[in-house]
Amino acid sequence: MKPRVRAQDVWRLFLKHRAEVFWLEFAIIAAVGIGEALSLFAPIYYKKFFDTLYDAPAATPDVAQALIHSLLIIFVFHVGGWLVIRVATVLWNYTTPLVMRDLERTGFSSLLGHSTKFFANTFVGSLIRKLRRLSRSYEDVTEEIIWNLWPLFIFVTGSIVVMWSRSALISGAVLAWLVVLTVLNHYVFKYKSKFDEASAKADADVTGLASDAVTNILNVKIFGGQGYERRLFADRTDDLRRLQTLSWNIAEVNQTIQWGLIIMIEFFMLYYAVGLWQKGLLTVGDFALFQGYLTVLFWRSGDLGKMVRRLYEAVAQSKEMVEIIKMPQEIRDRRGADVLKVKNARIDFQDVVFAYTNKRKVLDQFNLSIRPKEKVAIVGSSGAGKSTIVKLLMRFHDLQKGRILIDGQNIARVTQESLRQQVALVPQESILFHRTLMENIRYGRRDATDEEVIQAAKEARCHDFITDMPDGYNTPVGERGIKLSGGERQRVAIARAILKDAPILVLDEATSSLDSESEHLIQEAFIELMENKTAVVIAHRLSTILKMDRVIVVDQGQVVESGSHQELLAKGGTYRKLWEIQSGGFLE
Ligand SMILES: Nc1ncnc2c1ncn2[C@@H]1O[C@H](COP(=O)(O)OP(=O)(O)OP(=O)(O)O)[C@@H](O)[C@H]1O
Ligand SMILES: [Mg+2]
Incomplete structure (x- = not known):
């Protein structure tokens, strides 16, 4: 190639x-x-x-x-x-x-x-x-x-x-x-x-x-x-x-x-x-x-x-x-691609087939519909393809088969820029620019005023630790954000997402165990953020799952179970097994 x-x-x-x-x-x-x-x-x-x-x-x-x-x-x-x-x-x-x-x-x-x-x-x-x-x-x-x-x-x-x-x-x-x-x-x-x-x-x-x-x-x-x-x-x-x-x-x-x-x-x-x-x-x-x-x-x-x-x-x-x-750029806008228009923020994955290499399909005939303003938790074993689902929704990769629709528009046919404007993603590992905290948060919406940035930081429970920094909002965070703790980095990423204020919100929960206070702060911030939005959370913690409308279990490239926490537990299937393996239920 x-x-x-x-x-x-x-x-x-x-x-x-x-x-x-x-x-x-x-x-x-x-x-x-x-x-x-x-x-x-x-x-x-x-x-x-x-x-x-x-x-x-x-x-x-x-x-x-x-x-x-x-x-x-x-x-x-x-x-x-x-x-x-x-x-x-x-x-x-x-x-x-x-x-x-x-x-x-x-x-x-x-x-x-x-x-x-x-x-x-x-x-x-x-x-x-x-x-x-x-x-x-x-x-x-x-x-x-x-x-x-x-x-x-x-x-x-x-x-x-x-x-x-x-x-x-x-x-x-x-x-x-x-x-x-x-x-x-x-x-x-x-x-x-x-x-x-x-x-x-x-x-x-x-x-x-x-x-x-x-x-x-x-x-x-x-x-x-x-x-x-x-x-x-x-x-x-x-x-x-x-x-x-x-x-x-x-x-x-x-x-x-x-x-x-x-x-x-x-x-x-x-x-x-x-x-x-x-x-x-x-x-x-x-x-x-x-x-x-x-x-x-x-x-x-x-x-x-x-x-x-x-x-x-x-x-x-x-x-x-x-x-x-x-070298041809792999992901390109189609000629005359439309701008994605989001009204209700409904998401449909239809018969999606995707593989990184031709050795193994990560998603195979994957189907999932998320209703407008629904809050969905995705669970599954490590490597099941949860983060991949999110990357596909952002069109970081093109599908081998099937399609992904947002409000009925195929995301492969709209401009990447308009697609990514409508989705706020907080990734599993938040990486920051080697710039100040102010600039890092403002990256969510580059025309935001200082006040708006600070407001978002407050909502994301960042304000306190930032004001404790030597130069407050003007403190540089080190390459990739190395000078912040994992929890702080993730909250900065959430502040960014808050500032972006997109109708679709995706959180890929960090698997590394954050201390429970940090964890609690992140959750609080995120729950507020989800209001009035379609939200997808890749959940590793029970406390997160309990706050969602529906739980999706992904296994072998497909959705194998779907329902509330209680329903799935009662069903005694994959979810229950996952639950039992991770003693006491996930990382709670
Ligand atoms: N860039 C890549 N190139 C090739 N294979 C990849 C790439 N990214 C992920 N994979 C593979 O795809 C599979 C699914 O990865 P993914 O990151 O979606 O898992 P996950 O469900 O998010 O796991 P975790 O819970 O550990 O975050 C894994 O087997 C992984 O090895
Ligand atoms: Mg992942």
């Missing part, structure tokens, strides 16, 4: 993001080209300079005048080149960060659009790394092309043309050499690119492992896993090291061959030029001309390997993020 991403796709994405600054980029390329072309004139006037000097019978003022004239022209060309290059730099400083910013935005929003399944299957750390690398790679790519390859191309073309007028053979030799160089580079880097991709992947693995270990630092400490994690990390970093050395070595071989060729070709060229000079075909100035071009040419084209290497590496690195951008 991963799309195959080729270099073209990377180019296409880059070009698309440059469209906005196309003319500016064009101006940069033109300016760099002009600047480079101007620098081509210097050796021509140096030739003139040395020829004048050599031919001069004596050091007369006339000769000096002519020499100074040449120097002035060289000066003007250099200043001209310097100016246009400065202009290009200023433009580049403006356009490149702009495109980089847009690429980051595209990458980020495509990440946000992916399904929960996508995130369940990917290392978060390496995702972040891939995201950040995309723009960096863009910078590398443009830098190599605009500032290195393109000027090199101009210089090469220009100097070959000029040298051609002096000696076709020398000029032809340079040309032939450049062709060899290009072909060599092309094949070397084609061969090398698979190692570059492997090394980019190894790099992402290192990040992934590190961030997984850091996220799980508590587990690492509890189970004395430092040594183990260090070894795992050592292995991954060693994989990376091996690939890097290999890849760099291939590039090095290429460089070695190139520089060897350069040394030889320079020697033979000048050797041949001496012969031409003997025959009177070349002047002293020609040596200045050749030397002026060849030194720069060899020096810069010797780096061609490095330029191409960086270019290929940058493209290989971007591919990983481009792959994510191109």
